[in-house]
Amino acid sequence: MSRIVDVETVDLRFPTSRELDGSDAMNPAPDYSAAYVVLRTDHPRVDEGHGFTFTIGRGNELVVAAIEVLARRALTWSVEELAEDLGGFARHLAADSQLRWLGPDKGVLHLATAAVLNAAWDLAAKIAGKPVWKLLADMPPERLVDLVDWRYLRDELTPQAALELLRRAEPGRADRERHVRAAGYPAYTTSAGWLGYDDDKLRRLCREAVAAGWDAVKVKVGADLHEDQRRCRIVREELGPHRRLMIDANQALGVSEAIRWHRALAGLDVHWFEEPTSPDDVLGHAAIQRAIAPTLVATGEHAHNAVMFKQFLQAGALGVCQLDACRLAGVNEAVAVLLLAAARGVPVCPHAGGVGLCELVQHLSIFDYVAVSGALDGRVVEYVDHLHEHFADPVRLRDGRYLPPESPGYSARVHPESLARYRFPDGAGWAGSASS
Amino acid sequence: MSRIVDVETVDLRFPTSRELDGSDAMNPAPDYSAAYVVLRTDHPRVDEGHGFTFTIGRGNELVVAAIEVLARRALTWSVEELAEDLGGFARHLAADSQLRWLGPDKGVLHLATAAVLNAAWDLAAKIAGKPVWKLLADMPPERLVDLVDWRYLRDELTPQAALELLRRAEPGRADRERHVRAAGYPAYTTSAGWLGYDDDKLRRLCREAVAAGWDAVKVKVGADLHEDQRRCRIVREELGPHRRLMIDANQALGVSEAIRWHRALAGLDVHWFEEPTSPDDVLGHAAIQRAIAPTLVATGEHAHNAVMFKQFLQAGALGVCQLDACRLAGVNEAVAVLLLAAARGVPVCPHAGGVGLCELVQHLSIFDYVAVSGALDGRVVEYVDHLHEHFADPVRLRDGRYLPPESPGYSARVHPESLARYRFPDGAGWAGSASS
Numbered sequence: 126m127s128r129i130v131d132v133e134t135v136d137l138r139f140p141t142s143r144e145l146d147g148s149d150a151m152n153p154a155p156d157y158s159a160a161y162v163v164l165r166t167d168h169p170r171v172d173e174g175h176g177f178t179f180t181i182g183r184g185n186e187l188v189v190a191a192i193e194v195l196a197r198r199a200l201t202w203s204v205e206e207l208a209e210d211l212g213g214f215a216r217h218l219a220a221d222s223q224l225r226w227l228g229p230d231k232g233v234l235h236l237a238t239a240a241v242l243n244a245a246w247d248l249a250a251k252i253a254g255k256p257v258w259k260l261l262a263d264m265p266p267e268r269l270v271d272l273v274d275w276r277y278l279r280d281e282l283t284p285q286a287a288l289e290l291l292r293r294a295e296p297g298r299a300d301r302e303r304h305v306r307a308a309g310y311p312a313y314t315t316s317a318g319w320l321g322y323d324d325d326k327l328r329r330l331c332r333e334a335v336a337a338g339w340d341a342v343k344v345k346v347g348a349d350l351h352e353d354q355r356r357c358r359i360v361r362e363e364l365g366p367h368r369r370l371m372i373d374a375n376q377a378l379g380v381s382e383a384i385r386w387h388r389a390l391a392g393l394d395v396h397w398f399e400e401p402t403s404p405d406d407v408l409g410h411a412a413i414q415r416a417i418a419p420t421l422v423a424t425g426e427h428a429h430n431a432v433m434f435k436q437f438l439q440a441g442a443l444g445v446c447q448l449d450a451c452r453l454a455g456v457n458e459a460v461a462v463l464l465l466a467a468a469r470g471v472p473v474c475p476h477a478g479g480v481g482l483c484e485l486v487q488h489l490s491i492f493d494y495v496a497v498s499g500a501l502d503g504r505v506v507e508y509v510d511h512l513h514e515h516f517a518d519p520v521r522l523r524d525g526r527y528l529p530p531e532s533p534g535y536s537a538r539v540h541p542e543s544l545a546r547y548r549f550p551d552g553a554g555w556a557g558s559a560s561s
Numbered sequence: 562m563s564r565i566v567d568v569e570t571v572d573l574r575f576p577t578s579r580e581l582d583g584s585d586a587m588n589p590a591p592d593y594s595a596a597y598v599v600l601r602t603d604h605p606r607v608d609e610g611h612g613f614t615f616t617i618g619r620g621n622e623l624v625v626a627a628i629e630v631l632a633r634r635a636l637t638w639s640v641e642e643l644a645e646d647l648g649g650f651a652r653h654l655a656a657d658s659q660l661r662w663l664g665p666d667k668g669v670l671h672l673a674t675a676a677v678l679n680a681a682w683d684l685a686a687k688i689a690g691k692p693v694w695k696l697l698a699d700m701p702p703e704r705l706v707d708l709v710d711w712r713y714l715r716d717e718l719t720p721q722a723a724l725e726l727l728r729r730a731e732p733g734r735a736d737r738e739r740h741v742r743a744a745g746y747p748a749y750t751t752s753a754g755w756l757g758y759d760d761d762k763l764r765r766l767c768r769e770a771v772a773a774g775w776d777a778v779k780v781k782v783g784a785d786l787h788e789d790q791r792r793c794r795i796v797r798e799e800l801g802p803h804r805r806l807m808i809d810a811n812q813a814l815g816v817s818e819a820i821r822w823h824r825a826l827a828g829l830d831v832h833w834f835e836e837p838t839s840p841d842d843v844l845g846h847a848a849i850q851r852a853i854a855p856t857l858v859a860t861g862e863h864a865h866n867a868v869m870f871k872q873f874l875q876a877g878a879l880g881v882c883q884l885d886a887c888r889l890a891g892v893n894e895a896v897a898v899l900l901l902a903a904a905r906g907v908p909v910c911p912h913a914g915g916v917g918l919c920e921l922v923q924h925l926s927i928f929d930y931v932a933v934s935g936a937l938d939g940r941v942v943e944y945v946d947h948l949h950e951h952f953a954d955p956v957r958l959r960d961g962r963y964l965p966p967e968s969p970g971y972s973a974r975v976h977p978e979s980l981a982r983y984r985f986p987d988g989a990g991w992a993g994s995a996s997s
Contacts, residue, residue: 152658182659187627187669194620222588223618229812229840229863232668233623277839280816280848376665380716403713404665405868407843408875412716427665432841439844 148321150347176244191237242455309526347377478509584757586783610684627673678891745962783813914945
């Protein structure tokens with residue numbers, strides 16, 4: 126039996142606030158960051174599993190500290206046990222009753238759980254010699270169901286009903302895998318519409334996006350209604366009538382404000398309205414969804430666990446499920462949400478961007494298509510063209526579609542040179558910076 | 562103008578798991594702990610504000626680290642500004658957009674915010690020469706309304722409606738203050754029914770509770786249904802038919818399980834069923850409340866912010882609002898929840914016990930009675946007879962009722978000897994312990 130012999134963590138931060146990349150109504154100056162972890166093993170073939178969670182700067186050190194606390198719990202499992210029983214391993218990680226008090230299942234500790242579980246999946250997939258999406262897509266339905274902690278989900282979906290759902294999708298797995306390998310998985314871009322860009326840059330980026338073949342663009346809104354009207358009109362002009370325009374308020378608005386905002390953009394044919402209000406407000410989102418239909422409410426990048434998604438689905442509070450590979454507790458909880466969404470027929474369009482989120486969520490969406498929902502309609506994975514150069518196995522886009530990753534693992538590994546350069550606060554990338 | 566010149570933090574932990582005090586279905590072996598903070602000032606009269614948040618052991622160090630991150634933001638305000646504008650100060654603390662990503666408004670960072678704000682209130686109350694409940698009860702309605710962050714609450718309660726509610730309660734303030742000073746505020750005890758105690762100890766403690774004048778006792782349930790039936794029968798026997806029996810599952814159950822549990826205890830006249838399931842599951846609690854009426858659903862000790870309470874109230878998902886003075890972001894967010902609950906006519910019965918929670922919540926409930934709800938019916942503050950000896954201004958109970966604190970401040974100060982003895986891991990109280 127092999128063991129995890131060492132845990133290395135890195136407080137990795139990129140000084141993105143210098144350029145206002147990623148600026149929105151709630152996050153005017155993010156430094157895209159990752160609380161990064163390497164599980165080192167004495168396994169004869171696979172010596173490392175890499176994982177991370179995403180933050181936007183300050184406080185990343187708290188998540189790193191939480192990873193170190195949690196990773197101690199990983200050391201009691203052999204690598205083989207972990208790779209065989211990723212459901213049990215996830216439940217083991219979450220089972221420290223004293224740590225649970227700090228959540229439960231939310232905030233710093235849950236983000237740290239995501240990093241550790243993502244690293245465990247990277248390790249298990251490398252041992253299996255497959256990318257994570259393929260490891261998942263090859264699992265029998267019983268094993269997939271066992272990945273999930275069902276304690277609080279059974280009133281919405283029983284393990285038995287999940288099993289039946291997965292069995293119904295089984296016959297088509299091979300065909301869909303061939304299809305996605307050939308055609309890729311559809312994507313959309315957020316790169317054009319950050320709030321910090323001026324009108325000229327916005328127009329130029331939209332034009333470039335259209336020229337590059339994108340048929341959907343998302344714009345950040347929520348700080349000033351008149352500006353948003355002007356900016357969204359620019360984007361609609363550049364997109365023409367048939368491409369999709371999405372807006373994203375990043376939680377800046379109250380419930381009635383969000384409804385008023387949407388009304389003020391009438392005529393611009395908004396496809397979805399993302400994060401209109403507090404991510405905790407299931408009933409508020411339900412009220413907004415009722416008011417803005419047929420525009421869809423999209424949310425999930427801050428929905429912290431499967432119990433929240435369960436309720437969003439039960440309340441009809443979202444039309445687009447934007448799970449996050451690092452906000453949820455890793456692959457296991459993402460699988461739970463994919464099952465919940467598929468059972469309700471709600472499309473999953475994962476949140477991406479940030480640091481490495483595109484690298485992770487492509488695995489989840491491709492797995493969803495091959496083995497869970499079996500569907501592509503209404504489904505797109507976010508794409509932002511930031512920071513991919515730091516990854517050893519970066520995403521590959523072709524004609525606005527993600528090509529399935531081929532290397533074993535979870536595409537989570539950051540180049541050693543990038544880890545060294547952007548290690549906060551002592552990396553050379555931070556030299557002379559006043560940030561803290 | 563005076564300044565906060567230093568911030569001291571203490572990782573304070575009591576080795577309560579050695580005695581199984583506080584054991585329940587989710588928390589088999591808690592070490593009651595406080596992430597403790599002292600704001601030191603150069604104010605001519607008041608040199609310190611003390612605050613803390615409560616945890617149950619491991620991970621307390623993460624909250625302490627988060628307090629240190631947040632407290633840096635406190636240093637930019639003068640003591641006088643802070644004491645004059647506690648609403649603005651609270652919004653300032655929460656306004657770091659990078660830190661917000663780690664919640665928002667939940668988990669480790671929100672617990673840390675509670676500690677810092679509680680210390681700020683202790684400081685402001687000492688400057689005013691009043692206990693916190695009296696500082697609040699003397700504030701004009703406009704100032705009370707300004708304590709709250711209304712961004713996500715307006716669809717349920719507008720600031721204007723809150724103002725009117727407070728104005729309606731104003732004429733009776735003086736009478737109610739006299740009454741509560743004379744008669745105290747009603748309490749109930751949880752000391753009898755911890756899960757780790759055997760039947761004989763349970764029976765003896767119930768008998769003692771009745772003899773001591775308690776007319777309500779709470780029992781921990783949720784691990785084993787047959788055991789719970791036996792234990793609850795013992796408690797009902799000792800209480801007689803007229804005293805109140807409450808049960809508390811500490812989130813151990815799923816939605817349908819909780820309903821089954823309640824059904825199995827039929828005939829024991831359960832007054833409330835506390836934390837039946839996941840604290841995030843508003844809709845689940847609503848389903849349970851519909852199924853178990855007239856037994857009331859009680860929850861709140863893990864409801865992490867006012868947006869959650871807003872929804873619990875909107876969905877009719879609770880009959881008893883158990884806000885927590887350290888889970889919510891300090892006095893400000895507690896005031897928000899008191900207003901929301903009063904507007905719906907739902908009684909607030911705060912969660913207490915732990916380390917110093919009784920010391921804090923008495924202020925909130927007494928303020929609620931004097932200036933918000935103006936009511937006592939259905940209201941009781943939890944009382945647990947643990948660890949009060951470590952506080953400089955401990956709660957005073959008389960005939961099962963809390964007597965209003967008289968010393969200026971928030972009753973939050975722990976004796977220096979206790980801070981030294983139970984500082985983790987190096988205090989003498991932890992010498993030779995294997996815990997970590």
